[in-house]
Amino acid sequence: MKVSYFPGCTLKTKAKDLDMYAHKCAEALGVSLEEIDNWQCCGGVFNTARNEVANKLSSVRALKFAKSKEQPLVSVCSACHNVLKQTNHAMQTDSAFASKVNLYMAEETNYDGSTEVYHYLEMLRDLVGFDAIKEKVVNPLKGKRIAAYYGCLLLRPNSVMQMDDPENPQIFEDLIRALGAEPVIYAMRNECCGGYVTMENPEFASKKSKAITDNASSFGADMIVTACPLCKYNLEKNGNSIPVVYFTELLAEALGVKEDAQNA
Amino acid sequence: MHKDNTKLTEEIIRASGVNPKKCMKCGKCSATCPAYDEMEYHPHQFVYMVESGDIEPLMNSKSLYMCLSCFACIDRCPRGVEPAKLVEAVRLSVIRQQGKNHMTADDVPAKLSEDLPQQAIVSAFRKYTK
Ligand code: SF4
Ligand code: SF4
Numbered sequence: 001m002k003v004s005y006f007p008g009c010t011l012k013t014k015a016k017d018l019d020m021y022a023h024k025c026a027e028a029l030g031v032s033l034e035e036i037d038n039w040q041c042c043g044g045v046f047n048t049a050r051n052e053v054a055n056k057l058s059s060v061r062a063l064k065f066a067k068s069k070e071q072p073l074v075s076v077c078s079a080c081h082n083v084l085k086q087t088n089h090a091m092q093t094d095s096a097f098a099s100k101v102n103l104y105m106a107e108e109t110n111y112d113g114s115t116e117v118y119h120y121l122e123m124l125r126d127l128v129g130f131d132a133i134k135e136k137v138v139n140p141l142k143g144k145r146i147a148a149y150y151g152c153l154l155l156r157p158n159s160v161m162q163m164d165d166p167e168n169p170q171i172f173e174d175l176i177r178a179l180g181a182e183p184v185i186y187a188m189r190n191e192c193c194g195g196y197v198t199m200e201n202p203e204f205a206s207k208k209s210k211a212i213t214d215n216a217s218s219f220g221a222d223m224i225v226t227a228c229p230l231c232k233y234n235l236e237k238n239g240n241s242i243p244v245v246y247f248t249e250l251l252a253e254a255l256g257v258k259e260d261a262q263n264a
Numbered sequence: 265m266h267k268d269n270t271k272l273t274e275e276i277i278r279a280s281g282v283n284p285k286k287c288m289k290c291g292k293c294s295a296t297c298p299a300y301d302e303m304e305y306h307p308h309q310f311v312y313m314v315e316s317g318d319i320e321p322l323m324n325s326k327s328l329y330m331c332l333s334c335f336a337c338i339d340r341c342p343r344g345v346e347p348a349k350l351v352e353a354v355r356l357s358v359i360r361q362q363g364k365n366h367m368t369a370d371d372v373p374a375k376l377s378e379d380l381p382q383q384a385i386v387s388a389f390r391k392y393t394k
Contacts, residue, residue, distance in 0.1 A: 010383040044387030045333050048349045049279045049356050055390060079383055156335035157346075166339055192298045192334035196387035199375045200329055200367070204302050229381040237379070 001127065003118070004066035004073045005033035008080035009041040015077070015229035021248035022076045022120060024257045029128050029136065033074065036065045042083040045196065050090075053100050059087035060101055063115045064108070072116040074123050076248065078228035081119040082153035082161070088113050089160045119154060121171050121227065121247070122163060130178040138256035140180025146250070147184040147221035148172030149212065151231045152192050166190065172225065175247065179254040186219040188212045193234040206238035213239030225250055269317040272357060276314055280353035284315035286343045293337035293347045303327040307337045307347035314350050319357075328355040329366055329392060359394045366392035 011019035026033045040058035047055060062084060066073035075081045091098045092113030102110045118126070124133060150169055158166040169190065173183035193212060194205025213235055216224050223243045226232050235244045252258040277284070287308070294306035305313065305327045313322055322328070331351045338346045358364050367388055376385075 008383075009386065010381045014379065014381040041386055043390045044383050045390050047356075047390060048346075048352045050281055051279045052356070077383070079387065152332070152334040152336065155339075157338045192332045192336070194298075195332045195334065196384050196391065197299070197330060197332055199380070199384055199388045200392070201302065204299070204330070208298055228383075230383045230387070233379055233381050233384070237377075 001030060002032045002034055002071060003123065003127075004062075004069055004071040005035050006039055006042070006062050006073060006075040006080055006084060007035060008039075008075060008077045010229045011077060015232075015246070018076055018227075018229065018246045018248055021246065021252040021258070024260060025248055025251045025255055028255045028257050029124075029133065031123070031128065034069070034071070036062050036073075039065075042080045044079050044083070046083045046086040050094060050097050053097070053104060056087045056090070057101065057104060059084050060091065060105070060111055063088050063091070063113075063117070064111045067111065067115045072118050072123075072127070074118045074120055076120040076227060078119070078151060078153040078226075079230065081117070085117045086157075086160050088115060088117050119163065119227070121154070121175065124175060124251075125171055130174050133175070133251075133255075134178040137179055137254045139254050141176075141250065141254055142180050144181040145184050145220055145222045146176045146181045147186055147216035147219065147224045148176060148189060148247075149193075149216070149224050149226045149231060149235065149244075150190045151226065151228055152190070152195070153228065155190055172247070175251070176225070179250060181250075184216065184219050184221040186216050186221065188215040193231045194238070195230060195234070198230075198234055198237075202238075205234050209234040209238035210240065213242050217242050269319045272319055273314060273317045276319065276350065276353040276357060279356065280346075280349040282311075282314075282346050282349050282353075284311045284345065284350070287311045287315070287345045288343055290342065293341050293345070296336045296340045298334060298336065299327075299330040299332055302330040307351065310350045310354065311345055311347050314354070319354065322354045323358050327351070328358065331355075333391065355391070356394070359392065365394060368393065
């Protein structure tokens with residue numbers, strides 16, 4: 001299976017691991033991630049104003065590219081996925097916005113919002129299947145108690161993201177189970193880590209992240225998994241000392257391709 | 265009484281797509297807001313202050329820069345009001361003015377720390393700068 005892949009700025013810089021393991025695991029699962037030509041940064045957060053157009057064009061171009069190849073568009077970073085999916089939704093549902101976007105890109109073909117946008121986790125669940133993954137696990141993560149951290153961007157706004165029940169999600173936990181580990185359900189798994197406000201007000205972000213890591217630890221977790229580089233940064237920098245790892249790294253470990261990826 | 269802000273209010277409502285009249289003033293948006301303690305005006309106050317055209321205090325408030333864009337108030341409002349979209353629209357009405365950027369490129373080096381992901385910088389720029 002071939003899919004279009006949008007890595008995003010952080011996966012090429014501070015979060016190279018997230019990207020490298022994503023590629024290795026996809027390969028092991030029979031999926032080829034075809035990186036979008038000349039992709040540009042999604043901007044990190046979706047601007048909800050309907051009259052903000054220019055800063056959504058990079059996402060529209062990525063969506064169009066996938067469409068031209070008739071492939072779903074997959075990304076790993078929660079923030080990229082959120083921006084791509086919300087932009088796509090706006091193209092589908094807000095005709096005034098869509099016609100402005102198409103005017104901006106007058107030299108190109110119009111885009112109608114018809115690309116299917118998947119987070120890598122959704123690709124694992126819906127295109128590969130957790131059962132198929134379970135069969136390919138060579139190195140079950142037995143005895144590990146893992147707290148999935150969803151944060152905000154994977155789940156919200158639910159009317160657009162449609163990934164899972166936003167208040168009681170299970171996609172991450174189902175993956176953890178497929179890998180042979182035990183998921184830890186804790187109250188703050190879908191609360192905000194402090195996000196980009198960590199630049200403006202680090203003490204504030206630190207309070208948010210500390211509460212989340214303490215909550216995960218108090219439910220007996222040995223580690224936290226996340227899909228988002230900024231969540232990882234905030235939780236690691238400001239949390240208690242519980243390890244925070246990318247879900248793709250755990251997946252690589254379970255699939256037995258972790259060393260491969262590191263030597264690549 | 266505040267001054268006549270009819271045009272600005274209309275623009276904010278249009279850009280946000282929010283209908284403040286749907287609000288039943290239950291306060292759930294503010295109760296769930298992770299930035300509540302850092303804000304001087306809270307999400308439910310954005311809703312009724314925009315509705316009544318009381319925009320200026322919001323434009324001068326640090327609340328605009330403490331909102332995390334976590335979308336919790338959007339998902340958890342029982343009336344589908346989507347208060348964060350008003351916070352966004354008011355913030356834009358400020359930073360779109362000349363010289364009103366909340367963060368400039370010159371501010372960035374002092375805010376960097378070793379492992380800070382690029383994502384944080386681009387996100388803050390998108391929220392704070394035009
Ligand atoms: S989006 Fe902003 S206003 Fe709404 S709950 Fe999150 S931080 Fe609060
Ligand atoms: S949660 Fe919704 S209805 Fe309740 S105060 Fe906030 S905006 Fe109004």
